[in-house]
Amino acid sequence: MIIVLKSGASDAEIGSICRRIEEMGYRAHTIRGELRTVIGAVGDDRGKERLRSLESIECVESVTPILQPFKLASREVHQGPSRVRVNGLEVGGDRLCVMAGPCSVESREQVLEVATRVKAAGASVLRGGAFKPRTSPYAFQGLEDVGLKYLAEARRETGLPIVTEVMEPDKVETVAEHADILQIGARNVQNFALLKRVAEQPKPVLLKRGMSTTVQEWLLSAEYVLSGGNPNVILCERGIRTFETSTRFTLDLNAIPVVKKLSHLPIVVDPSHGTGHWEYVESMALAAVAAGADGLIIEVHPRPEEALSDGPQSLKPDRFATLMSKVRRIAEAIGRQV
Amino acid sequence: MIIVLKSGASDAEIGSICRRIEEMGYRAHTIRGELRTVIGAVGDDRGKERLRSLESIECVESVTPILQPFKLASREVHQGPSRVRVNGLEVGGDRLCVMAGPCSVESREQVLEVATRVKAAGASVLRGGAFKPRTSPYAFQGLEDVGLKYLAEARRETGLPIVTEVMEPDKVETVAEHADILQIGARNVQNFALLKRVAEQPKPVLLKRGMSTTVQEWLLSAEYVLSGGNPNVILCERGIRTFETSTRFTLDLNAIPVVKKLSHLPIVVDPSHGTGHWEYVESMALAAVAAGADGLIIEVHPRPEEALSDGPQSLKPDRFATLMSKVRRIAEAIGRQV
Amino acid sequence: MIIVLKSGASDAEIGSICRRIEEMGYRAHTIRGELRTVIGAVGDDRGKERLRSLESIECVESVTPILQPFKLASREVHQGPSRVRVNGLEVGGDRLCVMAGPCSVESREQVLEVATRVKAAGASVLRGGAFKPRTSPYAFQGLEDVGLKYLAEARRETGLPIVTEVMEPDKVETVAEHADILQIGARNVQNFALLKRVAEQPKPVLLKRGMSTTVQEWLLSAEYVLSGGNPNVILCERGIRTFETSTRFTLDLNAIPVVKKLSHLPIVVDPSHGTGHWEYVESMALAAVAAGADGLIIEVHPRPEEALSDGPQSLKPDRFATLMSKVRRIAEAIGRQV
Amino acid sequence: MIIVLKSGASDAEIGSICRRIEEMGYRAHTIRGELRTVIGAVGDDRGKERLRSLESIECVESVTPILQPFKLASREVHQGPSRVRVNGLEVGGDRLCVMAGPCSVESREQVLEVATRVKAAGASVLRGGAFKPRTSPYAFQGLEDVGLKYLAEARRETGLPIVTEVMEPDKVETVAEHADILQIGARNVQNFALLKRVAEQPKPVLLKRGMSTTVQEWLLSAEYVLSGGNPNVILCERGIRTFETSTRFTLDLNAIPVVKKLSHLPIVVDPSHGTGHWEYVESMALAAVAAGADGLIIEVHPRPEEALSDGPQSLKPDRFATLMSKVRRIAEAIGRQV
Secondary structure, three states: OEEEEOOOOOHHHHHHHHHHHHHOOOEEEEEEOOOOEEEEEEOOOOOHHHHHHHHHOOOEEEEEOOOOOOOOOEOOOOOOOOOEEEOOEEEOOOEOEEEEEOOEOOOHHHHHHHHHHHHHHOOOEEEOEOOOOOOOOOOOOOOOHHHHHHHHHHHHHHOOOEEEEOOOHHHHHHHHHHOOEEEEOHHHOOOHHHHHHHHOOOOOEEEEOOOOOOHHHHHHHHHHHHHOOOOOEEEEEOOEOOOOOOOOOEOOOOHHHHHHHHEOOOEEEOHHHHHOOHHHHHHHHHHHHHHOOOEEEEEEOOOHHHOOOOHHHOEOHHHHHHHHHHHHHHHHHOOOEO | OEEEEOOOOOHHHHHHHHHHHHHOOOEEEEEEOOOOEEEEEEOOOOOHHHHHHHHHOOOEEEEEOOOOOOOOOEOOOOOOOOOEEEOOEEEOOOEOEEEEEOOEOOOHHHHHHHHHHHHHHOOOEEEOEOOOOOOOOOOOOOOOHHHHHHHHHHHHHHOOOEEEEOOOHHHHHHHHHHOOEEEEOHHHOOOHHHHHHHHOOOOOEEEEOOOOOOHHHHHHHHHHHHHOOOOOEEEEEOOEOOOOOOOOOEOOOOHHHHHHHHEOOOEEEOHHHHHOOHHHHHHHHHHHHHHOOOEEEEEEOOOHHHOOOOHHHOEOHHHHHHHHHHHHHHHHHOOOEO | OEEEEOOOOOHHHHHHHHHHHHHOOOEEEEEEOOOOEEEEEEOOOOOHHHHHHHHHOOOEEEEEOOOOOOOOOEOOOOOOOOOEEEOOEEEOOOEOEEEEEOOEOOOHHHHHHHHHHHHHHOOOEEEOEOOOOOOOOOOOOOOOHHHHHHHHHHHHHHOOOEEEEOOOHHHHHHHHHHOOEEEEOHHHOOOHHHHHHHHOOOOOEEEEOOOOOOHHHHHHHHHHHHHOOOOOEEEEEOOEOOOOOOOOOEOOOOHHHHHHHHEOOOEEEOHHHHHOOHHHHHHHHHHHHHHOOOEEEEEEOOOHHHOOOOHHHOEOHHHHHHHHHHHHHHHHHOOOEO | OEEEEOOOOOHHHHHHHHHHHHHOOOEEEEEEOOOOEEEEEEOOOOOHHHHHHHHHOOOEEEEEOOOOOOOOOEOOOOOOOOOEEEOOEEEOOOEOEEEEEOOEOOOHHHHHHHHHHHHHHOOOEEEOEOOOOOOOOOOOOOOOHHHHHHHHHHHHHHOOOEEEEOOOHHHHHHHHHHOOEEEEOHHHOOOHHHHHHHHOOOOOEEEEOOOOOOHHHHHHHHHHHHHOOOOOEEEEEOOEOOOOOOOOOEOOOOHHHHHHHHEOOOEEEOHHHHHOOHHHHHHHHHHHHHHOOOEEEEEEOOOHHHOOOOHHHOEOHHHHHHHHHHHHHHHHHOOOEO
16 A cells, blocks of 8 residues: 655654554555655555545545455466356356347246257357346336246256346345356446355356446455355456447446456456447457457347347347357457357 | 337338337327438337337337336426425425434444534434445445444434445345434445335435436436335435546536436435545535535544544544534525524 | 556566666665565656556556646645636636626627626626537537627627637637637647647636546646646536436536645636536536635526527526526625625 | 427427427427327428527427438448548458557657568558647657658658648648548547548548547547548547546447448547557457457557657557467458458
């Protein structure tokens, strides 16, 4: 932690801050410049938050951390990339993992039809929402437990593992019974009670980035799961909030190399939510793969114009099949497979 | 809902979309312009989301809603301003409601000291966190149930009602036992399971705006509480995420007149989280009152430099007392009291 | 400047970076922590940009500046607040400066009518655009030189000094002939050729913040004018770009206390552009004054529904007069006058 | 244009608005819904801005445009993709155009060395700044005319055409003498005087997106050049301002499919400025090509740690050569060449 003092800080003030830093268990290291005195607080940084409180002392101008605040999610603890096992699959290795399916589970027929079609096109995981986080209380809230049953049936029929969202701590057990991967949605990325609960069970967690979550905060949310006992975290970039309105969100592919530099965790990309328009999904899916994503998660619906949610961003099965053939070519070009 | 067709849409396509609109229970009204055909879907708009799915039809360029999607939170249902009763107080009337206290409850002594000081300065509600949403799993997570007990004791000593945060559905009952107002934090503004649960109990809810929540989405979150049976919602602006880094968040005071135009719900402002620096709290508190806010919520700590959380944005009790005297003058200038 | 090295940096690497720092004329000060080595580069910071280039060395994790990069705009050079003289007025003292008038000069009659009305209501400067920066090439581009003449006539009639925008270096001389304050618009805040040119003439400059300019960058733009020889800079907050769409921009009143802390320059606020809707102008104008702004700039049009530009955000003269009486009361409450 | 009235608008009010719309030369088309009356203004939309002014009438809730406001930049006027000729090259066809070179021209030797190296690696255009827009007045401002001479010499030596920035109207002629493509920088994207001037000369214009410019506004800036007489516009995405700080800007690759849908103009991508860190450049360059960009513009410097500007984001020539070989593979995978 670097503490910058205001110009004119007296020796007594500098001494008093150094003492406080040392009382907190750090070594204080003072650099007197021409215009400013800077104090480095050297030591284990678990008490960072308390050091930040020095900022409320009048002669302190700013307090800046040196280290990234996450540990288990960082490359320092785990240098190579992690691989997360999902049934027979592995996310984070050379083979890309493509998850596909409808936004919401709407009926038994719908989910079975989509599951069969996306499997035929090469998807390796079936996505589908049974519990739906909806901005409006008047919008379709999902089939809930019945939806889970339909997903389980689709898995039996097709062999595809299931990823589906869990929205509250009390439902973690139920969802984990039916799902192979538990999804934490963007709106719950800092629902810490929920993160702590999914950390206590062993199934992999797909952790979506929040719409205004920095990469650092996102990795701290991952750290909640990792430090709670579950090492199987897959990150999912799904678009952030910006001023631009021609897309629903701004899919932030920069997060791929940033995450790869800072963390060992695998990262997949959701171009459906990220752009909000089916016409943009293919371009951004290919871009994500070229940028080094470990997989994709894509909304597919047989009749998007009748979808109960997110129709505008869903691909029809045929378009998804075309997309998969292009994804394969990009994957090969960078030495990976689908 | 206004459906704009791409140029060149054929009569058959137009007819087919009109039929679909009417099947969904709307009246279709076609306007043929020189460059575009536009179809208005007229009728009750509860099925909006389904209309939006028309955007996935190839000849459709865009689908734009006409009405605000919330109802109970809107001025159309309730024209005058709502007043929310908290014990003997009223939030939303001529008298401003100032809530003050520490970010976290840290000890019995701390909370009692702050409670006495802020009451003396004129605060009418005591704030303090027992359950703390922390970005890092390694940061202080709050005293939890013990913290609630200290808050209850502070209420007995001072008579000040308590506002404190609840972070998960299972804790709503416990927190509601001790608190007079349940706070939903910014990170939980779209935690729909939690919103549904606080809707089922009668205590007022202080609903903070999320850091990337539009006013419209925020009012839809309020709508979850209102439509779930609890009419006692107080909105709280606390800063949004922008590119600017000289403040921790960008406190968005524009939200005050916007909320006053769109909704009848009272709105208070949190300049402590909104700016993140104690030096900016006073200016923004005064500005909030001048802009028409119904109250303030302000962090006060006797020794901010030792605070376990949010020290940099906490006022010392003396500064808070100075602030209160200035708030009083601004309130009088606009015909309100504190 | 603080240089943080990656973990595992060797002694040879550390030595080599220290040497480079000293070659550039700084003193290198090394702090070896448990996890990271940090090097402080101590000295005059005019070569900052070159130090930042150290970030391209593989063993360097980050390079962070310590000092604000502006000098003449900072409180360190000029501790008390600056006052900018405009004819007989002073901007930055106890008396607020309210500038008002139409977005565009549309006709002789319009500008004279508005000038008379806003003067009667208490405005002390007349605003009006003769050269208009318009997003679309097909929109009304201003009356240009004729507009300047009408403004000059309005000044003769009313005695109000004129603030008007200059958009290109070649027009600085012409505009400075007629105007009392030269406005640099938000879109030109980093038009460095224009900044250099207005620095070479003595009339005060109203420097609008760009829609995505940080306070630091804005003060650096002011530094172009100050270091170029013109000390008469008035800053103008006019709203930034964020994700929120219920206002045209997000008027960032936080900038007021931030600027007051970092700089001695006066700051005025434009709630008309900042919100984009006349209904929100009054609230935000009062808030700006309460927050400590040194003045306001407000769009007034006798018939906004016929305005050639920015009608939706213009006040009618009667509403402006009401606003002024409220502004007076807020100003008194904080010990200032209008 | 769709005009939505407030609930309770009277017949007289509706009639008066319709009359006003027809006076402006539009056809008014009224749709009376249960909750709102909506009026469509049908007709040629060149007077849009004036229609927007209706928003200042009290009974009007909102005014929403239907059409995109640009014409010559749109797909409606020019359905297939445009190709821009630069000497023997074509930007916008099957062959990607890779522009590479230093941020600033620093010396004759530097620019010749880089030119030779990037040509050998397969670049087809040399970039380099002679006039530099710098946030700080104390930073290196470029070699100016001397820099142009060095660039011209590099072209003679290597045959590579030159792209370089022009920052003010008065320099357009000089820069156009030496450059093959005139670059308009992000900070000048709405410098309308400059746009009008480059429109009057025939050399291609590389129009960078501003850091807070929507795609719609960007295409309107292109429209200034097109409608001013120069059809040779190449768009360049270079990152937008968001809350995320792990990259310098957020490179918005979504802009590629959005621009391809709305416009016929070619688009290239600048991953160097977009990310601000050389370590992220390769991933984002490959992603841009996979997403359908027509080219790249990349900063290359022989000794980035000594660069006078933008060192942290510059690639060394060897890394650039590696990047080019990967770009070639991605290009082939999507059926294009370099």
